[in-house]
Amino acid sequence: MAIEQGSELVKTVALLGAGVLAVPLFKRLGLGSVLGYLAAGLAVGPSGLGLFSESQSVLHIAELGVVMFLFLIGLETQPSRLWNLRRQIFGLGLLQVSTCAVLLTVLGHAVFGLDWPLAFVAGMGFVLSSTAIVMQALNERGEASTPQGQRMVSILLMEDLSIVPLLAVVAFLAPTPADQEPVSRWVSMGVALSAILGLVAVSRWLLNPVFRWLAASRAREVMTAAALLVVLGAALAMQWGGLSMALGAFAAGVMLSESTFRHQLEADIEPFRGLLLGLFFMGVGMSLDVPLVLQGWPKLLAGVVAYMGLKALGVYTVARLTRSPHRDALERAAMMAEGGEFAFVLYATAASAGLIEAETNAVLNAAVILSMALTPLMVVMMRRVLARQGPAPTDMSGVESVTEAANELKPCVLIIGFGRFGQIASQALLARGVEIAIIDHDTDMIRAASTFGFNVYYGDGTRLDVLHASGAAHARAVLVCVDNKALTTKIVELIKSSFPLTPVLARSYDRQHAIELIQHGVDFQIRETFESAMLFSLEALRQLGVDEADVLAVGDDIRRRDAERLQMQMGGDIKAGLPLMHGNRWTPAPLTTPQREGQPLNPEADQAIHPPAAVAGG
Incomplete structure (x- = not known):
């Protein structure tokens, strides 16, 4: 089916329609949204309906989704969080990544005859497991907070972090043009280092003052534009420095991970990230060369089985060496044997750098897609086999991990508004050792609170995306301490409609406001001057x-x-x-x-x- 070149709107509608239809269907089948996007791209691409004859143009735009995804990973990569999980991330995670990398690189070179650089890139695409598939399986069974689930989450975090140095390695392994002198390689490295240092300096000393100035204007669209400017500007700076755009976005995210504007940035970027990342996966589906895959399907299937089998063996071995029970090791091997979303990023980067050919890139992408499609089936089969062996024995080796997980996931109270009322309300919680998260929109107050050791983040409590980013969905209680009647009511209504099981305590202004809050389902309300005036009069x-x-x-x-x-x-x-x-x-x-x-x-x-x-x- 051919579409006139001027009918760009028709192509856009077809692209969105394919995604809207495929993703819910694949999620209902238990195959995940990633495979849905890939199937949608395949359907409208050159190998399907032929609505898009050139998939690379879509991929170039969609790569911005990966850039924003890495920026959000950088925002979550707080040094304090990494330090608390250091044993599992840099111990267990690094051991699994290293072991599987060696095994799969040797497999590609010794069995499939790939040269060492290509064997390394091909193997690393399978080393990076699918975060979407594994997290979906853990959440569906409620195992994300268990010791076994926490170990897999830590490994996934290590794999996500590994993409950053891997992109740099790909750039280093890329063949040097014949007309480029060896000295120019050192010049390029110097330019790249300068770009990194410049990005660090801007993030460290310039961004927070700029965001405080923008926040004072109370213009939401300007804050959103500024968030996009930070991500795309960092990506552009790294691209000018000869490095990956994704590396620049990740570095910017890490630099802002301790910023008071972290939650607001995450909320502003998230919608763009989700849409563009889905578009990236659809672009990957479009680029899949079905005739090429069908022509060499025996070798492709053998490669998928070999890579998944050897990786599963490596995952199982590492799990047993770190004293995980046999059942946990088998489940981890079944869930993490596939390649992941970052494999497409890695292969696309290697192809653009001239490290792998277009035909090889198509075969590798097809292998990863097939491995992701097989994973849910492997998990179901593995759990049925384990269920026949009886209930799992008590895992005494997980006692230390349970303690660590409890420290990481202990109940948190979200406080919205940190004026006089909120500051006093937080004291009893802090005295009992309760972990609290605080958001406010007054930048002057935030700066003053930081001088007393409070970690107050900038955020608008009337926005659902900001509440999500601040942890309202998982909080044990939310304290609404703002000094504005209308905003208090709006926040209470939003929280009770979006998170009905989360207790909400609110500061009311007068009797009528208290009645209004009760009608909106608040769990606790108290007029801001009632008890203080009562104590005052009784003392009189x-x-x-x-x-x-x-x-x-x-x-x-x-x-x-x-x-x-x-x-x-x-x-x-x-x-x-x-x-x-x-x-x-x-x-x-x-x-x-x-x-x-x-x-x-x-x-x-x-x-x-x-x-x-x-x-x-x-």
């Missing part, structure tokens, strides 16, 4: 010589009447118990009294926010 009675018992009785009576008025205004829906306050200590009241404003409406949420002392760390 003490100064006047009123007996302490009478002071407490007056306080309880006022709180009861206030709760009754709130109940009447709410239509009599609040019927839970009324906690009373004696001095500065809360004690529960009989269940027959109305609920005092501020008590959690959900008893289970109350247990989650106020766990017993033994659970809360003491």
Whole structure:
């Protein structure tokens, strides 16, 4: 089917339609979104309907998705996080990557007759497992936070980090043009080093002041444009320096990983990253030469089986050497035997550098695609075999890993707004050792808080993508401490609709605002001046010589009447118990009294926010 050259809109619609149809179908079949994008690209490409006769033009644009993906990986690569997971990432992860790299490189050279550089590049494409496939399998079974799951996540992180030096190695292994003198290679290396140092300097000393200045303008679209400018500017700088665009984006992400604007940058980049990365995989599918694959399918199938089998053996051996049980080692080998998404990036880079030919690139891409398609089937078969062998024995070797995982995944409280109210509210949490994440949109306050050791990040709590990036979906509780009625209500409504199981505590302005928050499902609300004014007035009675018992009785009576008025205004829906306050200590009241404003409406949420002392760390 031929399309007129001017019908670019038709091509765009066809491309988007193919992706929209294929991805949900493949996910429903359990094959993952990556294979869906590849199939969609194959369908509209030269080997399918022929809507696109030149796939390289699509790939050039879609490579920006990989650039943004690496930028986000860089943002997650915080030095503190790497240090906490150093044993698993740089121990277990590095051991598996190194072992599989040696095995697969030797296989390519000794069995398939590839020269050493090509054998190394071909093997490394299979060493880098598919993060999308493995994480999807772990999440579906709820194993991402288990010791076995944490070990695989650490290995995946090491493999993701490996793409950066691999791209540099490919550039180094690329053949030197005949008209280029050896001295010019050193000049190129000097230019590349200068580009890296310049990028570090800009990220370290320029970006934070620029983002603070832009944030003060409160123009959301400008912040989004600035985020794109950082990613694409870093990629362009590295390209001018003779290095990979993806390497520049990753370096920029690492430099900004400790920035107060990290969550906002992640939220701004994520939509572009997802769309362009899907477009990249569709471009890879378009570039697949089906006639070439069919012509040499026996050799292709033999190569896939050999590479997957040898890699599975290497993964199993490393797992057993690091004292993983037999069952865990088999599952890890089945889940990580395939090549991954970064193989396409690596092969495309090697092809553009002249290290591999276009025909070889097509065969290698086809081999990785086939390995990814076989992985879900291998996992299902492996688990059925293991299920027949009975339940898994207790893994005592994972005790240390369980402790490490608990330290990494301990409950976190997200605080939105860090003014006077939020600062005081955080003190009790910090005193109990609760891990907290804080976002605010006041750059001056953020800068002042950092001088006192607080890690406050810039972020707009009314944006769902920012809440996702800040960890609201996994938080044990969210404290909304902003000093704006409308924003508080909007944030509470957004969180309760998007994360209904997450307890939300909010600061209300007055009685009407409290009723509004309760109607939106808030788990806890308290008027910002009610209790402070109550304590103030009761202390005035003490100064006047009123007996302490009478002071407490007056306080309880006022709180009861206030709760009754709130109940009447709410239509009599609040019927839970009324906690009373004696001095500065809360004690529960009989269940027959109305609920005092501020008590959690959900008893289970109350247990989650106020766990017993033994659970809360003491």
